[in-house]
């Protein structure tokens with residue numbers, strides 16, 4: 001029996017230890033937003049967060065999730081600034097890769113609030129978009145970064161005035 | 164299901180079908196329903212009777228609820244092109260609807276929809292007129308009813324924001340529907356006469372609307388075929404035989420599979436259509452168990468006769484064919500080619516090769532099949548119910564009307580989901596095992612069962628007269644033909660009546676340059692045909708044919724010491740057959756000339772470039788001469804002289820696709836297409852070896868990633884002309900533009916796709 005935290009809830013499963021996290025998320029817990037693309041950690045369609053790091057759930061045996069925090073696209077509840085930017089820039093075409101793209105991009109913005117074009121490309125080149133919506137993925141990441149930066153700035157300004 | 168045997172008729176099938184239909188408007192269950200009905204059906208019954216009995220047979224219909232919600236039902240699939248949004252915009256425009264009231268529903272299969280196929284960049288082209296008229300009929304009906312409620316003359320009324328307005332008075336569509344009675348029929352003649360808005364009055368077409376399918380694709384809620392589940396279903400993974408055709412299962416040993424938890428058994432599939440031969444499906448409680456069990460099971464085969472076929476064999480065959488004088492079918496024959504060659508001052512020829520290219524759409528193939536109450540239900544994303552449904556029915560040995568195909572979002576189509584043969588093993592397993600079956604291809608399974616773009620060989624020859632003019636142009640093209648395998652009814656006859664040909668593997672050779680003598684032969688490559696199922700891959704024939712055609716024009720220009728752009732411009736005179744015709748190709752080659760001039764300027768053609776950099780230009784005219792999307796593309800490249808590596812610095816593209824219905828989606832399609840073009844030119848491609856594709860997954864099939872994305876400058880011509888397709892045409896001119904740029908940079912002519920650094924290294928060694 002493996003126990004882990006999925007989008008804030010504790011869940012248990014007794015699938016065989018070598019079952020990839022991907023199939024457990026999708027078929028045991030019914031969260032279909034995480035997608036299957038290659039099964040060998042080459043495309044990024046299955047990207048989720050494991051204790052805050054972007055991982056390829058297709059290649060991660062469920063045993064490695066024991067006691068950890070897993071979050072999926074559903075965990076963002078449509079409220080992540082990247083999701084808003086994705087709609088504003090009209091990023092998705094077929095859309096199949098986009099959960100993975102957003103999960104991957106989210107970890108970039110965690111580490112780096114204002115990534116350069118090169119930094120975005122380097123980070124996002126782990127994920128394939130077969131429709132090649134790359135220009136818009138890039139644009140959306142930049143605009144999300146800018147928006148959250150201005151939010152932070154306003155906050156800093158306020159606190160410095162108070163202090 | 165009748166496949167029309169004439170290709171050009173088929174393209175406009177929808178609009179033809181619709182133009183022969185009555186249009187019905189009636190209130191049913193508190194909604195106003197508007198739909199087309201066949202003439203035969205509506206001869207006697209009233210509109211409301213027919214609609215109540217669901218007797219209408221539209222390709223599209225829409226309804227307005229008493230809450231004011233307007234639902235447009237679209238018989239087209241959504242695979243990234245936001246087609247639902249574009250089609251709904253056309254209706255909303257004429258109806259005078261507020262965009263926020265619009266919903267889109269994608270229809271399941273039903274013969275009442277007529278022939279349905281999303282592909283060939285046809286959707287907007289085919290549906291523009293009937294949808295506009297349908298919207299206009301709705302508007303007139305609402306105005307008549309609304310005018311009564313307002314106590315004014317219909318003439319004084321207009322529609323806006325889902326309201327009928329007369330001066331300062333107005334009433335919402337919702338109110339009208341609540342109070343009015345509707346039972347109205349428009350004859351085809353009346354429909355044809357309906358006033359359609361002039362372009363300057365438009366409020367929806369040509370404006371950006373948030374695409375309706377985008378939000379669910381950002382939060383994991385969009386449902387793709389692979390996401391669908393049914394009560395009591397089992398998971399299945401196929402074991403695919405060693406050859407595409409003619410394999411036979413001799414025995415199965417599942418002793419190792421039995422050790423896997425959740426393994427339930429296997430079935431040797433019996434396909435009554437013989438489309439798949441020698442397939443075994445492995446059944447399990449979970450997909451992971453099915454994957455492992457399929458790996459563990461041992462199947463012995465008698466293979467088909469293509470086990471030793473290689474890419475080189477296919478190309479050798481193609482080479483032989485393009486050099487055989489009367490091979491294939493005559494497609495273009497203007498002037499007197501033989502005479503032009505006989506009297507030529509000089510001649511020139513070149514042979515171009517493109518290698519096998521694959522789909523690798525992001526969502527691996529899958530289907531869910533269930534037999535319930537005498538009907539087969541197939542759940543999967545697919546581009547064509549009309550091709551998929553009969554294929555499944557035939558495999559099961561049942562009639563077409565006992566199969567329903569349910570539609571979902573497609574995780575990429577690109578032509579692979581047109582002929583939905585991946586539903587066959589799902590349906591057969593469900594039939595034999597007696598339970599609902601969810602069959603998913605792993606990526607390697609998907610690759611193995613791909614319908615690849617066939618390797619091709621083309622030879623182009625030129626006759627030059629003593630005035631240094633190009634007077635004869637001959638093009639022999641050869642490849643495996645998708646349409647021959649999957650929809651032979653679509654193959655028209657060649658002009659010499661010696662046989663039928665695949666128009667999708669020929670289109671692109673019928674260029675718009677005025678050249679006195681011009682001959683094209685199109686030839687099937689039978690070895691490719693029997694080794695794999697050749698497929699339609701985004702941009703299809705023009706995607707590889709134009710590589711030959713537009714590279715060759717460049718070669719001729721250099722041979723004649725002419726500027727390749729000036730030479731093209733001079734041949735785009737719009738005379739004779741290149742004049743085009745109303746509505747879709749009005750002004751003909753002159754429009755291609757216009758985009759070429761624009762692109763030339765944008766790219767600053769003739770500028771001085773640093774060493775090892777070059778600029779190349781090419782043109783294309785969409786998927787078909789009959790539906791031209793006019794495009795010019797320039798590539799700015801840098802070539803590393805030692806490694807041979809090609810870097811794309813920038814791509815410029817100018818597009819005239821007539822009226823742009825949804826500008827932002829149009830731009831997205833072109834961005835994606837350009838990158839596809841670059842990817843196919845430089846990053847993709849595989850080879851056939853031992854009767855199979857070498858590429859199996861994303862480690863050895865490597866589409867472009869973000870780090871290789873070039874800068875792009877895209878310009879649309881503002882046009883009020885008839886809208887044509889956009890899904891594919893942007894791919895076509897990219898590869899030849901790059902090849903021409905490489906020549907400009909290095910003097911090395913690349914005649915093979917994909918272009919590889921070693922090709923450059925080899926040639927520079929020889930030089």
Ligand code: FES
Pocket residue numbers: 035036037038039040041042043044045046047056057058059
């Ligand atoms: S499915 Fe996991 S990386 Fe491709």
Ligand code: FES
Pocket residue numbers: 092093094095096097098128129130131132133243525574575
């Ligand atoms: S949007 Fe289709 S794969 Fe990315």
